[in-house]
Amino acid sequence: MPTYTHTETSFATAWAEWHAAHERHRADPHGFLAVTHLHWLGEEPARLDGVPGTWNVENDAVRLVLADGETLQQDGRELNADGGATVLFGPIAERGGVNLAAGDTVVELAKRGGEYIVRPRHPENPLLREYTGTPAYAPDPAFAVDGTFVPFDEPRPTTVGAAVEGIQHVYEAPGQVRFRLGGKDVTLTAFNGHAPGSLSVLFTDETSGKTTYAANRSLTIAAPGADGTVHLDFNRAVNLPCAYTDLATCPLPPAENRLPVAVEAGEQTPTERQEA
Structure with a gap:
């Protein structure tokens, strides 16, 4: 029988509560x-x-x-x-x-x-x-890491593709997030998040198109500390609407946001796409 420390149990419990809330939001009657x-x-x-x-x-x-x-x-x-x-x-x-x-x-x-x-x-x-929930990796503290937000001198308008052909999205990128994951130093271009001061990153990784949705996943990052410190918990990486339906116009990640590691954390390919 596996044994867990109190910290690991608390981490898993917090993740389970967060993911249950996220699933309830996703299944909104008019979502x-x-x-x-x-x-x-x-x-x-x-x-x-x-x-x-x-x-x-x-x-x-x-x-x-x-x-x-x-x-x-x-x-x-x-x-x-x-x-x-x-x-x-x-x-x-x-x-x-x-x-x-x-x-x-x-x-x-x-x-x-x-x-x-x-x-x-x-x-x-x-x-x-008919929605029954989204499969996800078991929470793993190894995929919750600290990093540094490095702001650009001026926010950069960044054009990305979309899940539907013929349109592009333009987002304001305030800077980059740098961190170490899977033994590698990596960098992601960050966009502004929904909450004031927060950040959002769109990314793919070595699991994309295998166990996770091929086009994109998204991670929200809380506002950086005064010294630029940020915390990235990839266990909370989520699918965008285009992972479930072709009636979505989701943005694709910037070209530089493909991580050279397998992020075996967060949400996996939805059941609906697996069956398709």
Whole structure:
């Protein structure tokens, strides 16, 4: 029977609690697993599967025409209260968006790669309804390491590819994260994270396309200390939406962010992709 130290047990327990919370968030009734369609809007008015109205783009804004009997709500407000309406949205900032409601469906209107998209999300989408969880490596403290954040003199706009052809994403890279893993000194270009001061890295490694999703994984890093110290826990590396569905526009890692080691930690290839 294996024996564990108190520290190892606490580490594993903290990881299990974190991953359970992450899985609950992923399985939100209107999260990305609920996306049923991905519509790219153009200048010509068009009706969209799964969404009321006629949609098109005019002068960097989206024009929505709702016919009599069609309904959408925004922040609880009926957009077609008078029986027929024309509504303009935008301009919307890159990676921004608004959520509308049509019954049980949340309709996401967003801008990705400079283009406007509409993605309906329904809680009865089979991908969500049949989701049973994401496999992951057992937590291993060896993949939780300290490193150093080295800021650039000025943040660098960094262009990366996307999970869908024809678009690119541009992120602001404030600097690099340097650390040692698997006996090798490595460096990752970091982007700004969601929380103020935090960082986010997109990466691949020697497990990519084998036990982990081929295109990318993501790791959030807490804000660096005053001396630039950062902590990277690759046990908390997660899949992006494109690992589960082709209806996602996820960014790909910068070319320099392929780690020359096997990061046998964090989330593995989703069951849905293994079966595919």
